Structure formats: C-alpha cells, structure tokens
Amino acid sequence: MTYDASLWLIFILIALATTLPRASFIVLGNRVALPSVLQRALRYAPAAALAAIVVPDVLVVGGVVEVFNPKLAAAIAAVAAALAWRNPWLPFIAGMAVLLGLRYLLGG
Template identity: 45%
Template sequence: MSDVEVWSVIILLGVATFIARSSFWLVGHHINLPKRVQEALRYAPACALAAIIVPDLMLANGEIDVAISNPRLVAGLAATAFFLVKRNMLLTIFFGMAVYTYIRLGL
C-alpha cells in the first residue's frame, strides 16, 4: 500500500467513527426509545464489564480453569466478597490485587 492509500483509510475510518458516535448527539433528542428499552440499557455497562472480567478469571493458558488452584479466580471471588461487605471500589481493587499477589507468589 502506498502512503496515500494508508492515509485515506485512516481518514475514512476516522470519519466513519465520528459519524457513528456523533449520530446519537445529533439526532438523539429526536428519537424516543421505548421505556422497556431504556430500562434494559441500564444493565449494559454491567454486562459489558462481566463479559470482559469473567473470561479473564476463568481462563488459564487458554483453557477453562475453575479450580481452587487458579489464583485469578480465587482473588476475584475474594474481591467480590470484600466488595459486598465494604462497598468501596478502590479498597476492593487493592484487596483483590493483594490476594492475587499473595497467592501467585505463594507466600
């Protein structure tokens, strides 16, 4: 590919991204979503976060590992329990990483 083609692709992809993302701002106030759809969209961030975190906790070396020997899974479960008790996200992150480091290093 020549430099012109590469820059053309970069610019066109940038324009396409801008149009896709700004369309909600430009016409969003003219479109009314049904109440049921609005209620369902409230759960989208939690679902996206779960879709990112759960596979990372349950996979080890490309295979599903749901054993107690999986340090990421154990640390994730410990962090979840900690959050349910304390309700503090920053402390939960520190606690989960401390548990993970402790298990991984075998202290």
C-alpha cells in the same frame, strides 16, 4: 464489479454501519425517545461489557478453563469486599492480596 471497487464498497458500508448508529444519538437528540423497555435494558450494557471482558481473563489460564485458579479467588475476594464495604480501595487491596498470596503459595 472489480476487486478494487468491491473492496471500497465494503469499506464504505462498514464505515456507515459503525458511524450511523453513533451519530443517530447526536443528530436526533431528544426528538426521538427510546422505548422504556430498551432504556431499562441499556442500563445493564456497561456491566455486561465489563463482564464480557473480565470473566474470560479470570477463568481461562493458559488457554484452558480452570475453575480453581488464583485469579478467580482474587476476583471473588474483590467482589466480596465490594459488597461488604463501600470503600473504593478495599476491593483492589483484597483482590491483589489474595492473588499475590496464592501465587506465592502455589509457586507461580
């Protein structure tokens, strides 16, 4: 197999690997039901994806993990505000206030 043919084969396989799982939900619809264990596990997928995006940004500063940094303190303040009150704006305000305040105090 030539280089060009193997490259096209790889492209086609990658396209199938990304399209088929997504299309299966549309094509199969309600005819096939996921097991209840998998349905319960999928409820946590959005939170896990968000955590996978946010946590490295909160803990890593300049390519190094820093446990004590303004972003972590701001995240803790935002989570605390979200747990204490049901106001959708308060976590944003609390997190930004802590972040900007600590950056000002630390000179960064």
